[in-house]
Amino acid sequence: MNQRKSLLIIVLILLVDQLSKVYIKTHFILGESHDVLGWFKILFIENEGAAWGTKLSDLLPISESSGKLILTIFRIFAVFGIGYWLWDIIKKQSTRTLILAVSLIFAGAMGNIIDSVFYGLLFDHSNGQVATLFSNQPYGSLFHGKVVDMLYFPLIDTTWPDWVPSVGGQRFRFFEPVFNIADTAISTGVGILIVFNKKAFPKHAEKKQEVADQNA
Template structure:
């Protein structure tokens, strides 16, 4: 797989990710009050977080800045990994996986770096793009999440240890396109580990 095709994949995912986030920010009110129920197991709503994928957070006043700087370093390393893998004619599985991870990481970096200074808040209103009263500062933007798949929700059986009788939702995370790209890339590396790290892409089955 050529570097040009890898970059095109990254750019395509970034465009879809950012269009979806900007649309959600400018058309949805923060939280469950503004959600759309596509189906009982699929909801679209606006949630924002200051942490890593799936809402993981680093506490403290400087946690957000540290996380954003870490992301910038990480995406630089992933970008080099992609370039090096293409130059070494690595498996298409590996190149596609790295491209997905790079696109996802870059997508959430854009939120972290820019969103705090181009959007106003979304609480009780739809946000305005390029607002004169932004909600944050550079490198302190919040990552936009919107996809929620509560496939099953209910009380667990009483006989289960620890969690028995407690309310449980599967799947409870709210995420975005960038998160999906990262998870898919990691999934490819895990499921197709031998093919991904087999070396040359000449014998790869992934088009």
């Protein structure tokens, strides 16, 4: 895969990701949910932290604002690192599988970085109202934006039977996380690297096989 195809993938993912997020922000109230299918819903939430909504301020003795800033700066450095990796493997003409996977991961990381860096300046809040793009009263500041999530797949939504120890009578949902197009791109890219590892890193796989043969 050449640089042009990689760039096309990145641009398309960023476009779909950002258009979907802007639409949700400007048409949904925070917490609003619309059923698409029984097992698929559009549910608007905002993620102020890392994966699964984890905040640095929950783990370290720092304020939420400082934790958000540190997390955003870390994400920016991570994006630069992934970008350099992508540039390097394209330059070295690595496998199509590897370039595709890293392109997806880079596009997803970029999509969420845009939210974290700019959304606090571009939108007003979504609590009890539909947000306005380019608002005169933005909800945050530079580097303090919230990531927009909306894809929700509660494939199983039921209640544990009363006779089940510890959890009887409690609600059970699978799959519970709410995510976005950028998250999907990252997960797909990582999944490709895991499932098609030998195709992504053929030389590494060959070396491991050679070592195994020598030790046999």
